[in-house]
Amino acid sequence: MKKVGIARALFYYYYYPLWKTFFQEMGAEVLLSRETNKLTIQNGIDLAVDETCFPVKVYYGHVQELCRQNIDYLFLPRVVSIEPRSYICPKFMGLPDMIKASMLDLPPVIDMVIDVSINNKMLKREIERIGKIFGRRQGNASAAYDHGLAELEKCRALSRQGFTLREAVKIxxxxxxxxxxxxxxxxxxxxGHGYSLYDPVISMNIVHTLREMGCRLYFPEMLEMEDIEREAATLPKRVFWTLGRKMVGSSLQMEKDPRIDGIIYLASFGCGPDSMIGxxxxRKMKDKVYMLLTVDEHTGEAGLHTRLEAFCDMLRRRRSISHESYLSSHG
Ligand code: SF4
Structure with a gap:
């Protein structure tokens, strides 16, 4: 049985059930890298160019670990667009080239192009091409892909209930x-981008820490897509990065939600879209307290913990004093 390696990073958090189902139906065994750890990060830093964002550096570390697992194929898609008229950031698009340029001892790479910016004809062709690699007849791969989408939907239903994408995949x-x-x-x-926010090492365990501090968390995946798009459309110019638009739309929708006391955005160091979206x-926040946190490989968990504690204390104090006597968060 052929072994296909998938890195537990980047789009693993959004699409793993789809690709695991797909490759299993192709007759392959799917191997995952381990959860991110200090060694993954160090290996990624050693391999990646300095200018790369933190999550991509971590991805390098996962790929290196996979390559040591005797896999037959490395699944390394070139993700260009996952929805019409929108794009994924250039570092995603260039990922197969960057990895191939830095790591010379890679196993055969399945570097299919995922681009549905205009229509999904190319994606269908790519799915059938991958099917041929595994000796499948015309149509088999498309059926496996559809089954994968159905499995992915089960996972998304869990994240709509309040589980993080990581928890949803585990369930x-x-x-x-x-x-x-x-x-x-x-x-x-x-x-935050799911691959940063839900990776406990990249995010310094922010989800767990906030829950321990008594915070019920609302994630972008819990919101209706129509609400997110409607709010994002209020910006003067359309954000053409898929994740960036989702973050803006989610924050504006959360700002209107009277249940929510404050909003935290976790950005990654070296991320171009994050620097603008954050x-x-x-600038758009008027009535909610907002905190932008940026993490990189040098961020210390203790420092982050202190900032989260101060944020929660401030929210509790604001709530305890009368409405007339505090200054609004925007002056
Ligand atoms: S969107 Fe930002 S964090 Fe994500 S891959 Fe691109 S540069 Fe990195």
Missing amino acids: WEGDPLPPLPGPFDLNIGLL ETIE
Whole structure:
């Protein structure tokens, strides 16, 4: 049985159930890299160019680990666009080239192009091409892909209920439902690219820490897509990065939600879209307290913990004093 390696990073968080199902139906065994750890990060830093963003550096570390696992193929798609008229950032598009240029001992790479910016004809062709690699007849691969989409939808239904994308994937894989966290006295909107936010090492365990501090968390995946798009469309210019638009739309929608006390945006160092989106959200916030946190390989968990604690204390104090006597967050 052929072994296909998938890195537990970047779009793993958004699409793993789809690709695992697809490759299994192609008759392959899917191997994942381990959870991110200090060594993954160090290996990624050593391999990647300095200018790369933190999550891409981490991706390099995962790929290196996979290559040591004796895999037959490395699944390394070139993700250009996952929805019409929108694009994924250039670092995603160039990922197969960057990895191939830095790592010379790679196994055969399945570097299919995912680009549905105009229509999904190219994606269908690519799916059938991958099917041929595994000796499948015309149509088999498309059916496997459709089955993968159905599995992905199960996972997305879990994240709509409040599980993080990471928790949803684990439940989908058969783990028992985690105990419900709580009790909570604060409601926080927590935003960020899924591969940063839900990777406990990249995000310094922000999800767990905030829950421990008594915060019920609202994630972008819990919102309706129509609401996100409607709010994002209020900007004077359309944000053409898929994740960036989702972050802006989610923050504006959360700002209107009377249950939410404050909003935190977790950005990654070296991320071009984040540097603009984080600032755009800050300017748009009128009634909610907002905090932008940027993480990189040098961020210390203790420093982050202190900032989160101060943020929660501030929200509780604002709530305890009368409405007339505090200055609004925007002056
Ligand atoms: S959107 Fe930002 S964090 Fe994500 S891959 Fe691109 S540069 Fe990196």
